Each structure stands twice: as structure tokens, then as C-alpha cells.
Amino acid sequence: MDQTNSLDSSQRQSPSSAAAASLLTFFSVPLEMLEEIFLKLPPDQVVLVCRLVCRQWKEVADSESLWRERCRKEGYHLRDASKTPRDWRLFYFLCKGRRNLLKNPRGDENLNGWQIVDNGGQKWAVHELRVPHSDETVQKNFVTSYGWCRKSQLIDLEKEGYNPSFMDHFQPHIRISDWYSPRTDCGCLYQIRIELLNQRKKPVQTFAPETVYFQQWNEEKWNQMTHVFQNYGPGIRYIHFTHGGKDTQFWAGWYGIRVTDSCVEICPAVDT
Numbered sequence: 001m002d003q004t005n006s007l008d009s010s011q012r013q014s015p016s017s018a019a020a021a022s023l024l025t026f027f028s029v030p031l032e033m034l035e036e037i038f039l040k041l042p043p044d045q046v047v048l049v050c051r052l053v054c055r056q057w058k059e060v061a062d063s064e065s066l067w068r069e070r071c072r073k074e075g076y077h078l079r080d081a082s083k084t085p086r087d088w089r090l091f092y093f094l095c096k097g098r099r100n101l102l103k104n105p106r107g108d109e110n111l112n113g114w115q116i117v118d119n120g121g122q123k124w125a126v127h128e129l130r131v132p133h134s135d136e137t138v139q140k141n142f143v144t145s146y147g148w149c150r151k152s153q154l155i156d157l158e159k160e161g162y163n164p165s166f167m168d169h170f171q172p173h174i175r176i177s178d179w180y181s182p183r184t185d186c187g188c189l190y191q192i193r194i195e196l197l198n199q200r201k202k203p204v205q206t207f208a209p210e211t212v213y214f215q216q217w218n219e220e221k222w223n224q225m226t227h228v229f230q231n232y233g234p235g236i237r238y239i240h241f242t243h244g245g246k247d248t249q250f251w252a253g254w255y256g257i258r259v260t261d262s263c264v265e266i267c268p269a270v271d272t
Contacts, residue, residue: 029056031056031059031060034056034057034060035060035063035065035066035069038050038060038061038066039066039069039070039073043070043092043093043096046061046066047061047089062089064088067088067089067091067092068088070092071088071091071092071095074092074096076091076092076095076096085268085269086269090170090172090268091268094172094266094267094268095267095268097161097162097266098265098266098267099265100263100264100265101155101160101239101264101265101266102153102155102241102262102263102264103153105260105261105262105263106138106139106140106141106260106261107126107140107141107142107260108139108140110126111124111126111142111151113153114151114152114153115151115152115153115154116150116151117150117151117152117242117244118147118148118149118150118244119147119149120145120146120147120148120149120246121144121145121146121147121149121246121247121252121254121256122145122146122252122253122254123145123149124142124143124144124145124149124151125142125143125145125254126140126141126142126143127140127141127143127254127258128140128141129141129260130181130183130220130258131181131220131221131222133179133222133260133261134222135261138179138260138261140260141181141258141259141260142258142259142260143254143256143257143258144188144244144245144246144247144254144256144257144258144259145246145247145253145254145255145256146246146247146249146250146251146252146253146255146256147246148244148245148246149244149245149246149256150191150242150243150244151242151243151244152240152241152242152243153240153241154238154239154240154241155238155239155240155241155264156237156238157236157237157238157239157266158237162266164237167234167236167237168234168235168236171230171231171232171233171234171236172266172267172268172269173228173229173230173266173267173268173269174196174228174229174230174232174239174264174265174266174267175226175227175228175229175263175264175265175266175267176194176207176225176226176227176228176229176241176263176264177224177225177226177261177262177263178192178224178225178226178243178259178261178262178263179222179223179224179225179259179260179261179262180212180222180223180225180243180245180257180258180259181220181221181222181223181257181258182214182218182220182257182258183220183247183255183258184217184218184219184220185216185217185255186216186247186248186249186251186255186256187213187214187215187216187218187247187248187249188213188214188245188246188247188248188255188256188257189211189212189213189214189245189246189247189248189256189257190211190212190214190243190244190245190257190259191211191212191243191244191245192207192208192209192225192242192243193206193207193208193240193242193243194206194207194208194227194229194239194240194241194242194264195207195239195240195242196229196232196236196238196239197236197237197238197239197240198235198236198237198238199235199237201237201238201240203240204232204233204235204236205229205232207227207229209225209227213248214257216248216249230269239264241262241264243259243262244257244259245257245259
């Protein structure tokens with residue numbers, strides 16, 4: 001079941017609510033016991049079914065303590081303990097669904113999943129890392145050549161489980177990350193452009209920093225580009241991710257910028 005439906009459908013009425021409420025006139029469950037029961041049920045069921053039974057059950061299903069304890073039990077911890085979520089239920093569901101929305105971000109599947117925008121020089125290629133990445137699981141990178149090389153992905157948020165009413169109402173933070181590295185022996189350029197698009201695939205917000213220029217004989221190391229979209233308003237339906245670059249000395253081969261471990265994720269505000 002779509003996790004975001006558990007949030008934006010919480011106001012719907014269940015046909016069985018009246019019958020279930022009638023049964024409750026015969027017995028009353030202590031709130032503490034009810035919370036323990038809810039913790040053992042699937043979270044979607046708590047929001048879409050249990051919450052609609054009666055006022056008592058709704059009170060427990062909406063309680064901060066229930067979702068805070070659920071986060072603790074499932075290991076969803078705050079990165080900064082000094083920050084407290086405004087809505088623990090939203091925090092829980094965002095943590096539960098958090099993942100990289102980009103396909104093949106490290107080149108493990110060659111160029112699969114990417115749309116080639118520009119393929120200059122000797123074209124895009126995938127190589128082993130020249131210098132280690134801070135994440136030891138990253139072993140490959142995409143490499144550019146002496147002509148412009150750009151590639152992109154279009155993320156359909158609804159297909160990824162983030163339905164329109166959820167995005168419009170909660171406007172969760174959208175975090176972008178990209179790792180890039182030059183070669184020591186050749187100068188190069190790096191570019192990135194991220195667009196939040198509406199239903200007609202028109203840009204609503206754009207992140208497009210200035211081109212990064214590396215001179216020859218620079219320090220060959222991995223650099224991270226990050227950005228967080230927030231307060232972007234209703235109507236966001238797609239995310240368009242584009243990056244790439246080239247070398248500046250027109251050398252045959254793959255002496256341009258290297259990119260890997262790109263990431264686009266929907267995440268709680270307190271984690272950005």
C-alpha cells in the first residue's frame with residue numbers, strides 16, 4: 001500500500017466505523033493497552049482503519065507517543081537529537097519510505113537508467129575509481145571526455161509512491177546529493193541542474209549552481225554537491241536531475257570530470 005495514502009487519507013470515513021463504535025459501548029480499552037496493540041499492527045492499518053473506529057482510537061492513533069515509540073522500535077532515529085519533529089507520524093512514514101529515487105547512481109549497471117543528453121568526445125564511460133570514495137561500497141564512477149557529456153533522469157513522484165495530495169499538503173524536503181572528482185593531470189568542468197516540475201513538466205523551482213572549474217594539477221579528491229528543496233509550494237509532480245562535464249584540454253580519452261553516488265530523496269525536515 002502507498003505509504004503516503006496513510007497520511008493524506010486519514011480524514012476519510014470507513015463504512016465499518018459506526019458498527020465498530022457500537023461494539024465499544026460494551027467495553028473500554030485502556031489507552032496504554034490500546035497503544036501497545038497499535039504498535040503490533042501494520043502502520044497503514046492503524047491510520048486507515050483503526051483511526052476511524054471511534055474518538056478514543058483516533059486519539060491514540062494520532063498520539064505523538066505512539067509514533068515516537070514506533071520510530072524507536074524500528075530504528076528511525078533523529079540525526080540531531082536537539083531537533084524534534086513537528087509531526088512524529090509524518091517523520092515515521094518519511095523515514096520508512098526514504099530511499100534514493102535515482103536508478104543506477106554509481107554505474108554498477110553501466111549506463112542503464114540514464115538518458116544521455118550530450119555524448120561528446122569519446123562519449124560517457126564507466127570506470128573503476130581512481131581515488132577512494134568516503135563510502136567504501138562505491139567502487140565505480142561515470143567518466144566524461146573532451147566534449148560535453150551530460151546525462152539525466154526524470155523521476156515521477158506518483159510512480160514512486162508520493163501521491164499528489166501528499167506532496168501538495170506536506171511538501172516534504174527534497175534532498176539532492178552528487179559526488180564529483182577531477183583528475184590531477186587534466187583540467188575539467190562540472191555542471192549540475194535539478195528542476196522540480198509540475199504536471200505539465202514545466203519548472204517550478206530550479207537548482208543550477210555555477211559551473212565548477214578545476215585547473216590542471218589540482219588535488220584529485222571527491223567533492224560533494226548538496227541542495228535541499230523546501231517550501232516549494234503545491235503542484236510538484238516530477239524531479240529532473242541532470243549533471244555532467246568535460247575536460248578542458250581536449251585530450252583523447254576520458255580525462256573529464258567523474259561523477260558517482262548521485263542521490264535524490266524525500267526526507268524529514270529535521271534530517272536535512
